[in-house]
Amino acid sequence: MVTIVTWNINSVRLRLPLVERLLHEERPDVLCLQEIKTIDQSFPARALAALGYVHQVVHGQKGYHGVATVSRIPLRELSRHDWQDNGEARHVGVELLGRGQGVVVENVYVPAGGDVPDRTVNAKFGQKLDFVERMTRWAGAIDRPTLIVGDFNIAPLECDVWSHKQLLKVVSHTPVEVAALERFRDAHGWSDLGRAHILAPERYFSWWSYRSPDWRRNDRGRRLDHMWASPELARQARGHRVLEAARDWERPSDHVPLVTDFEL
């Protein structure tokens, strides 16, 4: 079995103790982090290596964004795509070399897209749509067993948000974003592992805003984080969990980790 986790950590340096706790408790083979918010040189490489995660690929950036994939399984970096062509660190792709040999793990941080869901008045929204479209074009040409994980900043289904009606015009749940994600899915028959295991219409959230008080009671969540597998790899997925409890850890990220086990 190979266990893979994705987690938007919202500063890996500030929340290193939470990452260590996750690695102790879950012992995943591979951990994909987004929003590490640090340059490569300040990534806590030693601390994670001390827990056995000696294989590390870091694509950092000063202050913003940044992704990293750390692993107990040997891996090699394959690619760093810049789908906005603006230098932001939002993707890194690796190939597993030990167990699960040949499987590709793509770690993605889709732009949030700003506040107004209209590209004529909000350039960030257009950049988000363009990012997903270019990623879709790339994802349609993939010819190896591949897992694409990360913070997609899109909650496609009604049961992926706390109120479909109230969020229809809120960036992350607008019909134009949902349509873009559907085109991504259809480009290669990508399988939504989260929804393959937690079936609609069951509630499934991975993010609760810091601005909404009492996240557990009010539960104003959204499913922004995803794990998508190519068809052959999807058939090898055996279990999937959302670690909601991590939203209550001390000084939490606003996102929680997603875990999938694969029989590889």
Added chain:
DNA sequence: ATGGTGGGTAGCCCA
């Protein structure tokens, strides 16, 4: 209709 909180980092940007 609005503002609410949090992180990085130096007067704001971004989520």
